[in-house]
Amino acid sequence: MEKGLLVGLNTELEKDFKESMAELRNLAHACHIEIIEELIQNKSMPTNKFYIGKGKVDELKLLIESLEPDLVIFDNELSPSQIRNLEKELEIKVIDRTVLILDIFARRAKTTEAKLQVELAQSEYMLPRVIGMYKSLSRQRSGTGSKGPGEQKLELDRRLLRNKIVKLKKDLQAVVEIRRTQRQNRKSSHIPIVSLTGYTNSGKSTLMNALIDASTNIKKEHVLKKDMLFATLETKTTNISLSDTKNFLLTDTVGFIKKLPHHLVEAFKSTLEEITEADLLLHVIDVSNPQYKKQIEAVDIVLKEIKAENIPTIYVYNKIDLIDDLPLLETENSIFISAENNLNIQKLLTMINHELEKNTKIVQLLLPYNKGDIFSYFKKNKSIISTTYEETGILVQLRLSKEEIEKYNQYIK
Known part of the structure; x- marks a missing residue:
């Protein structure tokens, strides 16, 4: 495992700073990075040059000298110039939260569509950041004013990245058209669509398997369930058949997270369209997580961004087997369940039917x-x-x- 240092800036705007840093540590662990130390600065706002203050940069240099980490990880997305200045000053690899999330997505991607989406997000993130990556090459201009080899290599790489982005978008569009045709076929059958949504690792895949088990389908194809961040990237759709011949299509998509990189939301728009086409959302919440209310807010922000905030929703408070006392429910359309222990799954199905019958x-x-x-x-x-x-x-x-x-x-x- 690589060794890393975490760096966080606690501003007045950062209400959930401790939780954000804990989540960053989990993201690093998912990328097989061992965190050996954290450096935190309390400051009203980031600086343009280093993101943190110059004094903290000097403190960080001393930590690097004594602990010898392989890289430094910042909690928020850094600008290209901040990365460039930090790497020059610290002489070590510097990355941010966005890079970690992109790396996890790259490791989890299995289907052609997911791989294209992740590669597109990575390329768009890298495009403004390729500058400053060729320190070993000369940047001096010759007497005629021509550019040095470093600048030539930089322009070449930028052009290659732009061409790659154009090709990825074209390839992704072809896959998207197939998905949209499949979705149109599903809608033309007039079978209701129920979509699972929620924070990453809230138990969406476990719930999907529990609903598949409750279905009267002879063929039951379960999905991967694993205690990890972003275990599911690919959209999965299955038909849930009940004994009274009421059917609905159940879809599961990628989970969300706080500070989800904009590049990822854009690249995964075609996957997230599955949510916008649903007749009903099941917002799965890990009620055993002390920060579950903040996670609900983070999911709501992404749902608003993809214009899915007005779709009828059932709030499914999952993992009640892991807590002693149930909290008070703040919304009417809510239910406590344990997908792992199959608790209240039939009651949830009754609620789903009731909601679908409203239209x-x-x-x-x-x-x-x-x-x-x-x-x-x-x-x-x-x-x-x-x-x-x-x-x-x-x-x-x-x-x-x-x-x-x-x-x-x-x-x-």
Whole structure:
């Protein structure tokens, strides 16, 4: 494992500084970096040159000399000039929280889409930061005013990075079109979509597996569940079938985190679109985490950024098996569960059904006998209340969504 020093700046604006530093330590651990020391400065605002004050930079130099770490990690995203100045002054590799998160995403990415998204985010982060990376090359101008080899290499690398970003965006767009076609096909089937969202490591994948187990599907394909940050990057969708023929599609996407890099949100927009297309969100919360309220706020910020804040939501307080006393629920649409111990999963399914039914209406349809395909679809995917065989066709009473009522309007009696 590499050895690292953590550096944090506690400003008046940083309300959750201690939690942020603890989370940074966890991010470093996920990147196999052993943290040997922390340096903290209390200051009203960062400096333009070093982010921390010059006195703290000198203190950091002494720590580096005595502890001999491999790198220094800052809690907030540094500007290109701050990284350049710090590396020149400290003579050691300097990275920030964004680099750690990008590195974790790169390690976790498995599918083509996830790899493209991570590579795009990394390239866009690196583009303004390639300057200053060629100290060994001369930057002196010759008598004719031509650029030195360092500047030539810098311009070449910038051009290569820009070309790479253009190609990655093009490749990603091709994958995105396939995903959007699949999503459009799902929506045309009028099966409700329920999307899991929440802070990273809140138990979304464990909950997905618990709901799969509760489903009447013969084929049950479970997803990876692991106690780690960002265990799930790929979007996974499965059909949850209940005994009363009520079906919905359940999707799981990437988890969120405080200070989620903007590059990542932009690169993962196509994946996060799965959330915006949902009929219902299950916001999974690790209630055993003392900072769960702050985590809810962090998730809400990202949901607002991707314009998903107005989608109906059930707040699922998970991991109650790890706490002694349950907190008071602040929102009506909330439930305590333990996905690991399968506690209150059936109650949650009842809540899901209740929420999905809010956008539906009970109607009667008279289907001609030559429209047996529609009746077969209803039998397979809907909860039919009553069926009567009449002279002119099949009289069916069932619950349909607004879109389905419009689609089958000609048969409504």
